[in-house]
Amino acid sequence: MSIEWYVVLSSLLFAVGAMGILLRRSPVVILLCLELMLNAGNLALVAFSRMHGNEEGQVFAIVVMVIAACEVVIGLGLIVAIFRRRIPLDVDELTELRG
């Protein structure tokens, strides 16, 4: 299979993730979409790695996974904390940092 398919799939996944972040208001879904975007990036990295025939891209993909795991831990922790304080889980309502 040629590289184009991988790149197109990766781009589609990325676009889906981005649209999800822009359009959805639930923090949980936004986290899911973030995950999607990161994995779109991973897919592209691995694909290019295969194309060039070395492993550096795959190493980066693993690093990205680790970061994604960390980010999910923090994000979910925040969501649980917000939920516990009975604040509506809606990013449009969470505007306390307005300048």
Place this chain on the structure above:
Amino acid sequence: MSATGWSWLVLLLPLLGSIAIGLGFRVLPERAAGVIGVGAIGLAFLCGVAALICLLGEDPESRHHASSLWDYASAAGLDIKLGIYVDPLSIFMVLVVTGVSTLIHLYSYGYMQSDRGYRRFFSYLNFFVFSMLLLVLAGNFVLLIVGWAFVGFASYALISFWYRRETATKAGMKAFVINVVGDIGLVLAAFLIFREIGSFDYGTVFEEAPSVFSTNEWTVTAICLLLLLGAFAKSAQLPLHTWLPDAMEGPTPVSSLIHAATMVTAGVYLIARTHVLFELAPTAADVAAFVGLATLLIAGTVALVMTDLKRAIAYSTMSQIGYMVVGVSIGAYSAGMFHLMTHAFFKALLFMAAGSIIAAMANEQNIDKMSGFGKAMRFTSIAMLCGALALAAFPLTSGFFSKDEILAYADARGGMYVIFTVLGYLGALITAVYTFRLIFRILPGKPCPEAQELIDTGHLHHGEPFNPATGEREDTEVGFPGAEHHIAEQTPTMKVAMAVLAFLALVGGLIQVPGVDDMVGKFLEPVFEASALAHIHPSTGGEWEGLTIGGVISLVGIGIAYWLYVARPEMPGLLEERLRPLHTLFANKWYFDEAIDLLVVRPMLAIGRFANRVFERVVVDGIVNGTRETVGGAGGLVRAVQSGFVRGYALLLLAGFAGLALYFLIVAS
């Protein structure tokens, strides 16, 4: 102990006295504060005498010592020591200052008795003596400036001593400001000296000056003129003299000590001390001499018409300092210093007597309201008469010898300096007239009500205390001698002080009688040895000729005063009518206050107002407010982006990256 050791003690004692009284004012009883104050100065005088004896025991050529305790300031190329310079000139000044101060402290011990600020007064007074001694003993120009400034502060503190009196606080400020003008001159002169010679030390400066400067070079002339600015401000010479009459707002002992006997002579001392420089700049010396001459004549004419007793004596002080300035500027150094000494005696005495009389008048100072005190206060009037005789240069009194010696020197120097002799004698005539005008107004005649009360009951007149300048009632709560004052020659200490001074005023001149003895001249000779001018000596015959003329003039002056104020009492009024414009000019003190107001104060105020209205409001406020508004506006713009909508941030982020990606794509293709 050596002369320098004793001199350090002279400096230390008044300082300790001032600190002890100043810190212990809560626990010290009033009497104790007075005793410490008098004792410290008295002991300082004794130490001064000891230093004199040490100095006299030495070879005349080696009678100068520098001594320093530690480095005052030390940097690259700069080495200032906390040092004193002991030579006959400084010891002479030390003796005059401490001697007269001791007597004035003694007088104050009684005079200030009912004052609530008794301890404060003695603390200030001791501090003043310390500063004056520092000024006199300083071994370099930096310490001189320190002493100079301390003296200015002490004068300010003492003029404003009755700080609830508005006129007194204003007079204090005026004195301080004018003195600071002089300080600036002195500081600039010191800078110039350092730039040219590279040292502040007296010894080095005076040794090197003749080789560094050529005669009348502009730098040395500038230095001397700047020194003169300092000297004129401190010694109340034209046109910086206006603070002295106002300074009479302070208590009388202050007028006596600071504004007659010691501080105002600092300028004379400065000129004598730096005579090496002045001889290299004859132009500056002539300027000084002519200013002195103008001051002595103008101040004398003002004293002729003053009706305020203390202010009249203050103008007389200016006039006499004019003689001293003339003396030390034309080269009659020892004569000038001699006049400084005798003047300290008789002027301090006159102020003391005036203080007693003013107290008896319940703080009234107008001589038109006084008369007949000769009967009411016998002791004071005899003392006052002694002082007046000396001031008027009555034959064989102290002022007779000292004043004429200056004039005889001017005559011996010849050339244009004869002007000083001629006009000096005119000044002497004026002096005799105004001095005896005061005497004939106050002492003889029908006693005024206050004097009558003193004769009848032996009690002092107790009036409501009020400010003689404005007529306001005095605030007696904070240290103004209230209605219960019981001063005026009743206290023994005051009598002792006045008696000693009266004695000195009468016979003090005998230590320097031409052709008989020449103690002051011989003592000061080593200081002025290198000076060419100091070796001009009027012949003994010439001096006696001068003395005879002086004596006749003095008698004529007293005669005129007698004729005007006793024999034909209606004459002064007639003269006043006839010479209306002249009288107005004199009574308004030659309009110096107004001229200074017009030339200096108003322009300064206008500049201040301009700076406030235009510069401050428009320029400074413009810059400050402009900065604030720019930052605020920029912040407002950025703040609009911080909407708090997370999805908005995400959109911005994506749009940004998309924009960047687009840019790179375009650039790449």
